Amino acid sequence: MKVIVDFDACMSNAQCVLAAPDVFEVREDGMLYVLQEEPPESARARVENAARLCPTQAITIEK
Amino acid sequence: MRSVVIAGASLAGFSAAQALRKRGFDGTITVVGEEAHLPYQRPPLSKQFLCGEWDRSRLGLRIADGLKLEWLLDARAAALDPQRREVVLADGRRLPFDGLVVATGARARRPGWWVELGGVFTLRTVDDAQALRAHLASGGRKVVIVGAGFIGSEAAASLRSLGHDVTLVDIDPVPMHRVLGEDLGRACLRLHESHGVHPLFGAAVDAIVGSTSVEGVRLRDGRVIEADCVIVGVGAVPNVEWLRGSGLVLDDGVVCDSTCAALGAERVVAAGDVASWTHPHYGQLRIEHWENAIAQGDAAAATLLAAPGAGRPYAPVPFFWSDQYGCKLQLVGSPRRGDAMRVVEGAMDERRFVAVFERDSQLTGVFLFNSVHRVAAYRQTVAAAWAGLTAGAEA
Ligand SMILES: Cc1cc2nc3c(=O)[nH]c(=O)nc-3n(C[C@H](O)[C@H](O)[C@H](O)COP(=O)(O)OP(=O)(O)OC[C@H]3O[C@@H](n4cnc5c(N)ncnc54)[C@H](O)[C@@H]3O)c2cc1C
Ligand code: SF4
Numbered sequence: 001m002k003v004i005v006d007f008d009a010c011m012s013n014a015q016c017v018l019a020a021p022d023v024f025e026v027r028e029d030g031m032l033y034v035l036q037e038e039p040p041e042s043a044r045a046r047v048e049n050a051a052r053l054c055p056t057q058a059i060t061i062e063k
Numbered sequence: 064m065r066s067v068v069i070a071g072a073s074l075a076g077f078s079a080a081q082a083l084r085k086r087g088f089d090g091t092i093t094v095v096g097e098e099a100h101l102p103y104q105r106p107p108l109s110k111q112f113l114c115g116e117w118d119r120s121r122l123g124l125r126i127a128d129g130l131k132l133e134w135l136l137d138a139r140a141a142a143l144d145p146q147r148r149e150v151v152l153a154d155g156r157r158l159p160f161d162g163l164v165v166a167t168g169a170r171a172r173r174p175g176w177w178v179e180l181g182g183v184f185t186l187r188t189v190d191d192a193q194a195l196r197a198h199l200a201s202g203g204r205k206v207v208i209v210g211a212g213f214i215g216s217e218a219a220a221s222l223r224s225l226g227h228d229v230t231l232v233d234i235d236p237v238p239m240h241r242v243l244g245e246d247l248g249r250a251c252l253r254l255h256e257s258h259g260v261h262p263l264f265g266a267a268v269d270a271i272v273g274s275t276s277v278e279g280v281r282l283r284d285g286r287v288i289e290a291d292c293v294i295v296g297v298g299a300v301p302n303v304e305w306l307r308g309s310g311l312v313l314d315d316g317v318v319c320d321s322t323c324a325a326l327g328a329e330r331v332v333a334a335g336d337v338a339s340w341t342h343p344h345y346g347q348l349r350i351e352h353w354e355n356a357i358a359q360g361d362a363a364a365a366t367l368l369a370a371p372g373a374g375r376p377y378a379p380v381p382f383f384w385s386d387q388y389g390c391k392l393q394l395v396g397s398p399r400r401g402d403a404m405r406v407v408e409g410a411m412d413e414r415r416f417v418a419v420f421e422r423d424s425q426l427t428g429v430f431l432f433n434s435v436h437r438v439a440a441y442r443q444t445v446a447a448a449w450a451g452l453t454a455g456a457e458a
Contacts, residue, residue, distance in 0.1 A: 009121075013384040013391065014438045015354060026435045030391070052081070055106050055353055057125055 016050035071166035072096025075335025078360025143309035169299035181276035211238035215296035322374030396428030
C-alpha cells in the first residue's frame with residue numbers, strides 16, 4: 001500500500017493524524033509529514049479512515 | 064434486512080452508506096437527497112471556495128466504484144410512514160425500507176427579520192456559496208456579516224483576503240462567544256481587527272433594509288449600517304420537519320439513544336448534524352461538525368446492522384477545526400458555558416497557544432490556536448480524563 005498526499009490541497013488540520021498517528025504527523029512548523037509512505041497492511045484500516053476523514057480529500061491510497 | 068433508505072445525500076448519509084457496504088450489507092441502498100448534487104465538502108464553502116482559490120469541481124467527495132448506491136437526487140423526503148415503513152417523497156413516490164438512516168442535516172437559520180432580497184445570503188450549500196461568489200465578483204463590496212460564529216468568522220476572513228469592506232455584527236460581546244467564552248473570543252476579535260474588519264459587537268440586528276436589493280441592516284437602536292451584501296450566519300436548524308407525526312421523538316434534532324438508534328421506531332438510526340444522541344459522557348448532544356458526521360455515520364450503520372438493542376454506544380471525543388486568516392483554530396472535547404479557562408502552553412499575544420477548559424477541576428475541553436502539532440496528544444488527554452472519571456465513579 002502506498003500513501004500519497006496532495007500537499008497543495010492539505011490544510012494541515014490533522015484529521016489524518018487523529019486517525020492514523022503512526023502514518024501521519026503534523027510537526028511544530030505546522031506542516032504535515034508522512035511517516036510511512038508504504039505502511040504495512042496492518043495499518044490499512046486506519047489509513048483508509050484517514051483518507052475518508054481528510055476534509056480536502058488530499059490523501060489517496062494506491063493498491 | 065434487504066433494503067436501506069438513507070435520507071440526506073451528504074456527509075453523514077454517504078458515510079453510513081460506505082459503512083454499510085464495508086460491514087458486508089449487500090441489499091439495496093437508496094440515498095435520497097434534496098440537493099441536486101452528489102455529496103460534497105461544505106467546509107471549503109466559507110474558505111477556499113469563497114476565496115476563489117478552489118472551483119466547484121474540487122468539492123465533490125470521492126465515491127468509490129462498486130458501492131452500488133442508488134442516488135435519488137433533487138428529491139425531498141416529505142414524510143415517514145411508520146406503519147408501512149415507507150419514506151414518502153414530495154412528488155408522491157414511496158420508498159419501502161427495512162432500515163432507515165436519517166441524515167437530513169441542518170439548514171441555515173433564518174431569523175425573524177430575514178427577507179428574500181438581492182444581495183442577502185446564507186452560507187450552507189454550494190448553491191448559496193456560488194450565488195454569493197457571483198455577487199462579489201464585481202469586487203469592492205461593502206459587506207455586513209451578521210453572526211460571528213465559525214462560519215461568519217471564516218467568511219469575514221475570506222472576504223477580507225479579497226479586499227472587500229467587512230463589518231462583522233453580533234449580539235454577543237466577542238466572536239465565537241458561545242463556544243469559546245469571553246477571553247478566547249477576545250483573541251479572535253483582535254484577529255479580525257488586525258485584518259481590518261469593522262467589529263460591531265453587542266449589537267442586535269432587527270431588520271434588513273432595501274427595496275429591490277439590499278441597502279443595509281438596521282440595528283435595534285435604530286442605526287443603519289450600509290451594505291450592498293449581507294451574509295446571515297446565525298446558526299443552523301436541524302431538518303426534522305418531514306418527520307413530524309412519524310412517531311420519532313424530535314427535540315432539537317432526532318432524539319436517539321447512545322447507539323444512534325432513533326427513539327420511537329424500530330430499525331431507524333440517525334447521524335450527523337440532525338442527530339441528537341445520548342453521549343455516554345456528555346449526555347444529550349448534537350454536533351454540527353465534519354468529523355462527527357463521518358464517524359456517526361459509521362456508528363449508525365453498525366447499529367442498524369446489529370440485532371435490535373445490541374448496538375454499541377457511540378462515544379467520540381468531539382473535535383472541530385476552523386481556519387481564519389491563515390490561523391488554525393481547533394477545539395477538542397465539549398466545554399460548556401461557565402467552564403474555567405486557562406492558557407497552558409504559549410501565549411495569546413503570540414497567536415500560538417493552548418488553553419484548557421475545566422469544570423470542578425475536571426478537564427472538559429482543549430482549545431488550540433496555531434498548535435496543530437499538539438492536537439493528537441490533547442485528544443488523548445481529554446479521553447483519559449473521562450476514563451479517570453468513570454474509574455473514579457466506579458471505585
Ligand atoms: C460553510 C460551512 C463551513 C463548515 N466548516 C467546517 C469546519 O471547518 N470544520 C468542521 O468540523 N465542520 C465544518 N462544517 C460543518 C460540516 O460541514 C457539517 O457538520 C456536515 O456537513 C454535516 O453533514 P450532514 O450530512 O450531517 O448534514 P448536511 O451536510 O447538512 O447534509 C444534509 C443533506 O440532507 C439534505 N436534506 C435535508 N432535508 C431533506 C429531506 N427532507 N429529504 C432529502 N434530503 C434532505 C440536505 O439538502 C443536505 O444535502 C461547515 C459547514 C458549513 C455549511
Ligand atoms: S487530514 Fe488531509 S488536510 Fe488534514 S492534515 Fe491530513 S492530509 Fe492534510
